[in-house]
Amino acid sequence: MEASPPAEIPAEIPAEPPSVGLRELFFAFFRLGLMTFGGAVQSWLHRDIIVRRKWADEEAFVNGLSMATVLPGANPVNMSLYLGMRIRGGVGGLVAVVGIVLPAFCIILLLGLAFHRLIGFPVVHFVLAGLAASGVGVTFFTAMKVAWRLPRNVFNMVMGVLVFLASAVLRLPMVPIVAIAVPLSIGYAYWDARRARDA
Amino acid sequence: MLEKLLSLVAVFAPLSLLSFGGGQAIIPEMQHKTVDAQHWLDGKAFADIFGLSRAAPGPSTLIVALIGWQVAGFLGALTATIAIFLPSSLLLYGISTWWRRNPDSPMREAIDKGLAPVATGLFFAGPVVILRSAHAGYLEMATTAGVCLILFLTKAGPYAIASGIVALYAALYAIAGHSPV
Numbered sequence: 001m002e003a004s005p006p007a008e009i010p011a012e013i014p015a016e017p018p019s020v021g022l023r024e025l026f027f028a029f030f031r032l033g034l035m036t037f038g039g040a041v042q043s044w045l046h047r048d049i050i051v052r053r054k055w056a057d058e059e060a061f062v063n064g065l066s067m068a069t070v071l072p073g074a075n076p077v078n079m080s081l082y083l084g085m086r087i088r089g090g091v092g093g094l095v096a097v098v099g100i101v102l103p104a105f106c107i108i109l110l111l112g113l114a115f116h117r118l119i120g121f122p123v124v125h126f127v128l129a130g131l132a133a134s135g136v137g138v139t140f141f142t143a144m145k146v147a148w149r150l151p152r153n154v155f156n157m158v159m160g161v162l163v164f165l166a167s168a169v170l171r172l173p174m175v176p177i178v179a180i181a182v183p184l185s186i187g188y189a190y191w192d193a194r195r196a197r198d199a
Numbered sequence: 200m201l202e203k204l205l206s207l208v209a210v211f212a213p214l215s216l217l218s219f220g221g222g223q224a225i226i227p228e229m230q231h232k233t234v235d236a237q238h239w240l241d242g243k244a245f246a247d248i249f250g251l252s253r254a255a256p257g258p259s260t261l262i263v264a265l266i267g268w269q270v271a272g273f274l275g276a277l278t279a280t281i282a283i284f285l286p287s288s289l290l291l292y293g294i295s296t297w298w299r300r301n302p303d304s305p306m307r308e309a310i311d312k313g314l315a316p317v318a319t320g321l322f323f324a325g326p327v328v329i330l331r332s333a334h335a336g337y338l339e340m341a342t343t344a345g346v347c348l349i350l351f352l353t354k355a356g357p358y359a360i361a362s363g364i365v366a367l368y369a370a371l372y373a374i375a376g377h378s379p380v
Contacts, residue, residue: 032357033256033257034256035256035357035358035361041257041258042322044356044357047350047356048356048357052354062315062318063314065318065322066311066315066317066318067291067294067295067314068291069317069318069321069322070314070317070318071287071290071291071294072215072216072217072218072287072290073215073218073284073287073290073291074218074258074259074260074283074284074287075258076257076258077258077260077284077287077288078287078288078291081288081291081292082291082295085292085295085296090292090296093288093292097284097288100257100258101257101258101261101280101284103256103257104255104256104257104258104261105257105261105276105280107255107256107257108251108252108255108257108261108264108265109265109268109273109276111251111255112248112251112264112265112268115247115248115251122377122378123369123372123378125378126368126371126372126378127364127365127368127369127372129339129368130338130339130342130364130365130367130368131361131364131365132339133330133338133339133340133342133343133346133364134342134343134346134360134361134364136326136330136339136343136346137326137342137343137344137345137346137347137350138346138347138350138357138360139322139325139326140323140326140343140347141346141347141350141351142322143319143322143325143326146319146322147319147323150315150316150319155316156315156316157316159316159317159320160317160319160320160323161320162320163317163319163320163321163324164320164321164323164324164327166320167320167321167324167328168323168324168327168328168331171328177321178317181317181320182313182314182317185313185314185316186309186310186312186313187309187313188313189308189309189310189311189312189313190305190306190309190313192312193305193308193309193312194305
């Protein structure tokens with residue numbers, strides 16, 4: 001753990017996370033960008049930025065995840081942008097995105113150069129399949145943790161399961177799923193909050 | 200050269216705003232645009248670099264860097280990468296800035312609460328789709344389950360997991376003398 005910088009935060013907003021240096025922010029995302037295989041970037045972001053470094057809280061993660069998933073754009077990049085903005089504003093977002101993309105950008109170009117030589121060895125395919133499978137495991141684990149923290153009401157459970165089935169089992173395209181599920185779910189949350197206020 | 204770079208932007212920047220649910224969603228459209236329409240590469244080359252982009256770390260959308268490289272070398276790779284990430288990033292920047300300026304609106308709270316179950320369902324669906332499209336066997340499924348268990352029981356980070364997997368798979372391969380699956 002790095003030492004946290006001296007507390008310059010006024011006492012009246014204790015909920016604000018400690019100020020994080022831009023260089024520190026860059027290298028945290030750079031490290032994650034280097035070693036996150038198989039589509040598991042968000043999950044490692046959660047484990048590193050939220051759980052280990054505590055630069056943002058769980059609520060920020062779930063909000064970011066919602067926005068990163070529903071809006072267009074690569075989810076890991078959206079997620080890094082969102083968390084970077086939460087931590088250090090617009091500049092923080094830019095630094096986080098460059099940090100997460102730069103190592104992968106360099107590696108993919110090197111792999112591209114070496115590709116025809118590498119692909120001759122079957123062991124390369126085998127190890128890559130293992131890395132992809134481990135990435136899937138990381139994603140599952142984080143999905144379970146996120147689901148565990150959702151408010152447990154019938155609507156949330158039914159909505160989550162239906163969206164999962166539509167995407168994973170029926171393989172429906174993203175746009176109609178989002179176009180139907182998002183307004184329904186937001187509408188329910190709005191109605192539910194009003195009902196709670198009136199009661 | 201400039202013409203090539205501009206055509207990369209013209210192909211990838213609109214795809215950026217269409218990539219709902221991440222990079223996976225735009226792969227078919229990207230193949231159509233780059234292979235059938237622009238003839239930047241043939242179908243087999245596209246399949247090859249797709250596999251490669253899945254194996255590399257980071258977002259799978261970085262497949263555009265390899266296509267850009269094919270078209271215009273390093274500058275092409277850089278241009279394609281910026282073109283695919285910038286438009287969607289600006290959109291997210293704008294929306295989340297509005298978000299934080301209106302913290303007390305009841306609509307904002309409803310959006311926060313309402314998006315969460317949808318995002319969680321999609322988050323669970325991602326790994327299932329990857330496992331299915333990779334035709335995963337018992338070894339891959341055991342790997343997936345094992346990694347879940349390790350994360351639950353320990354504080355292992357990405358380096359430890361990735362090097363463990365590489366060592367384990369290389370050892371399995373060495374023992375079996377061929378690909379065990």
